[in-house]
Amino acid sequence: MSSVRARMALAGYRWLGTAIYPFFWSYLALRAAKGKEDPARRRERYGYPSAPRPQGPLVWFHAASVGETNAVTPLIKEIRRRGIAVVLTTGTTTSARVAAERLGSAVVHQYVPLDFKPAVSRFLEYWQPDLAIIAESEIWPMTIIELGRRHIPQVLVNGRLSDRTFARWRRRPSLADALFENLALVIAQSDVDAERFRTLGALPVTVSGNLKVDNEAPPHDPQDLREYRQQIGARKTWAAISTFEGEENAAGTVHQALKERTGLLTIIVPRHPERCDAIESALVAKGMKVARRTRGDPVTPDIDILLGDTIGEMGLFLRLTEVAFVGRSLFAEGGQNPLEPAMLGCAVLSGGNVQNFRETYQMLAKNGSAKIVRDTEMLAKGVNYLLANDDMRRSMIDAGLETVQQMRGALSATMKGLEPYINPLVVKARLEPRPKPEA
Secondary structure (H helix, E strand, C coil): CCCHHHHHHHHHHHHHHHHCHHHHHHHHHHHHHCCCCCHHHHHHHHCCCCCCCCCCCEEEEECCCHHHHHHHHHHHHHHHHCCCEEEEEECCHHHHHHHHHHHHHHCEEEECCCCCHHHHHHHHHHHCCCEEEEECCCCCHHHHHHHHHCCCCEEEEEECCCHHHHHHHHCCHHHHHHHHCCCCEEEECCHHHHHHHHHCCCCCEEECCCHHHHCCCCCCCHHHHHHHHHHHCCCCEEEEEEECCCHHHHHHHHHHHHHHHHCCEEEEEECCHHHHHHHHHHHHHCCCCEEECCCCCCCCCCCCEEECCCCCCHHHHHCCCCEEEECCCCCCCCCCCCHHHHHCCCEEEECCCCHHHHHHHHHHHHCCCEEECCCHHHHHHHHHHHHHCHHHHHHHHHHHHHHHHHHCCHHHHHHHHHHHHHHHHHHHHHHCCCCCCCC
8 A cells, every 4th residue: 555655746747737728739849849659640649549549459558669579569569469569659759750650550650648637548548458568767757647537557578777867766755665566466577577577566577588589580671781792892891879968079080080991881880860860960071982872972992971861761871890889888878788789799888877778788798698898998909900800800709609599598587477367368358359369
């Protein structure tokens, strides 16, 4: 039972959810101007539907952005194979495009409603989900409250809590306990994450591993790959992927330090492609020639940088190299997912700020497939060493592939945990009209 203090906190949040709701019109307008929202579908953020509800039982999946969408994709496919309809919400235009590419008509996509009572209530009253499955660390108080009030089971899958998020919730123990007790089940990525969720009041909690490991390798267009490989020829390549501000400049510095000795081509894939105009200008100002994917620029022998300024083509760029630096780790904090380069046959380099993927990096480093660099100079030395030493590069690649294989199994563990919630829906789906299962 929640404490009086916690109930007062929840009551206050309910009041805020109604009282300041109108002021979010201006907030959304600002985000739309920055390209974070789809203006044509803005009403979805207020819970207004833009698609018909499928017949029969329905599972609501929420995945905040691209990483979470990729993580739950195999799980969604498993549930669809059982004849259960899915509405998937995400928070960005980028994740909406990824959902369309990877799931197509298998799901109904909507933008997630704002975490305020009118929007959440309107969404739930229309879609009437039988089960809510939330990815990773998306804890929205009003949404949790409204789901709980309607007795809709809520399951957190691939759950993780960063150091910062865990510390923030620990400062509000009564509120955390009152919210987390609404979760019917938490399926955590690691033992550390599981213990953090238990500390905050979640029960029961199980451990599955990382769902992202059970994903298929990122897709690519074979014709595009052939054309780029022909253009690159025998040149050595390395990639700096999922980069944040400052890391593109570091990649340019590495390129300039090594290109005379190696005839190097550097591939840069920023985490946010909308920054690419500024990135290109900065690289050109340093004397480098840049080819951009969106322009269809050919990679001629005088090109220094191939700038991957598109969405959903990481599989293409990583297949052009065997050495990958994973960003948000040298100058920004948190790190980005190193599993995709590892599963596509790349030796992995990273800065030391990888708190959000600590356990994954520990496993990769322990098996010899990832190395941590302190600064730009050490990054340059690491890239140069791996490009010059075929045996070491091959050893790291093989270790990465083996580590990914060892880490698989999260999908089956997650489905096992979900069985008490999914199996009744399978029976219900057989008794009610429903969409055809996806192959």
